[in-house]
Amino acid sequence: MDEPAIRRMPRAEVHVHLEGCFELADVAELARAAREPLPRPVAAALDADGPGGLAAFLRMLDWQCGLVRTAEQAARAAYRFAARETSSGVAYADLIVNPTHWTAWTGRVPALFEALAAGLDEAEQDGLAAVGLCPSLLRQQTAGQAADLVDWMVAARPRRVVALSVDGDERSAGRVSGRFAEAFARVGRAGFGRTVHAGESSGPEGVWDAITVLGADRIDHGIRCVDDPELVTRLAGQQLPLGVCPLSNIVLGVAPDRRSHPLDQLRRAGVPVSINTDDPAVLRYRNEQEWAQCAEAYGWGPEVVVEVARTSIVASFADADRRRALLAELDAYAAGPVASGGPADSGATAGSLRSVAP
Numbered sequence: 001m002d003e004p005a006i007r008r009m010p011r012a013e014v015h016v017h018l019e020g021c022f023e024l025a026d027v028a029e030l031a032r033a034a035r036e037p038l039p040r041p042v043a044a045a046l047d048a049d050g051p052g053g054l055a056a057f058l059r060m061l062d063w064q065c066g067l068v069r070t071a072e073q074a075a076r077a078a079y080r081f082a083a084r085e086t087s088s089g090v091a092y093a094d095l096i097v098n099p100t101h102w103t104a105w106t107g108r109v110p111a112l113f114e115a116l117a118a119g120l121d122e123a124e125q126d127g128l129a130a131v132g133l134c135p136s137l138l139r140q141q142t143a144g145q146a147a148d149l150v151d152w153m154v155a156a157r158p159r160r161v162v163a164l165s166v167d168g169d170e171r172s173a174g175r176v177s178g179r180f181a182e183a184f185a186r187v188g189r190a191g192f193g194r195t196v197h198a199g200e201s202s203g204p205e206g207v208w209d210a211i212t213v214l215g216a217d218r219i220d221h222g223i224r225c226v227d228d229p230e231l232v233t234r235l236a237g238q239q240l241p242l243g244v245c246p247l248s249n250i251v252l253g254v255a256p257d258r259r260s261h262p263l264d265q266l267r268r269a270g271v272p273v274s275i276n277t278d279d280p281a282v283l284r285y286r287n288e289q290e291w292a293q294c295a296e297a298y299g300w301g302p303e304v305v306v307e308v309a310r311t312s313i314v315a316s317f318a319d320a321d322r323r324r325a326l327l328a329e330l331d332a333y334a335a336g337p338v339a340s341g342g343p344a345d346s347g348a349t350a351g352s353l354r355s356v357a358p
């Protein structure tokens, strides 16, 4: 399936960070408004392999989020995210936002999320993708900070907030899940989803912790589970989904290339996998490119691509009505000529999936 065909396919994105969605023009504009000089030339501002390496790049991400100082700017960032998803054909997204990066909002997390929700409301009214928000803990935070975030979620039930997340570098933080166990248990009891970065720079033990200590409903990355057959069996048996980001894994050296990435091996083992972009503006990549390149690398026909799209919707934290509606739209798509972008391409490889769509 080519990119135009993917763009027309109803699907969800479940692993993407707002911090990684600022385009160069957005950063330059925010810097101008804040009267701050860019720390690097604008063209290289978001290069993960620029001068100073990863550490300088991570400082750059914090700096750019720190430029978002007004509610209007936060709302614009959220609106542009929804527009970007829509232009890739994504119908619904769970968006991870880690307040520790948004330094202008320290002590005002509820106001930040209120502003983001306002931007997303406006986007949805304009017919753009629907987006749920996943406030995220940084792995290095304390149990007390986790409790504070959950206190707010449970008491305020903020608009559009659908799940609690935890992200950050597993390698430098180590096994810290126990510190967040109480917060995740409480947020789960309150009816929120729980999504956990694990099995990226950690091994299978990180994924085990996410399941057994944090009660994760979904794992972000999770690909190192492939090193533990018992864990793969558990994920498949429990139908616990992984939000996989192949290109991000390749850029960060977690996997050498697409063909040796375990995405398809896990799918064939029965683990629910979806395809996501993690930090698309930073990676200079679009969601539909990621899907099309996976389809090509693994030799997937339209029926497999549609199956993965189905997983993306089922794995999302969209409410049940929206998931049902999106699955119906996907069924309608699968019943049409899905393998190509339009009539000009609808030759040998195009065909109806009516007979194989469940």
Ligand SMILES: [Zn+2]
Residues within 6 Å of the ligand: 015, 016, 017, 167, 197, 220, 278
């Ligand atoms: Zn991520």
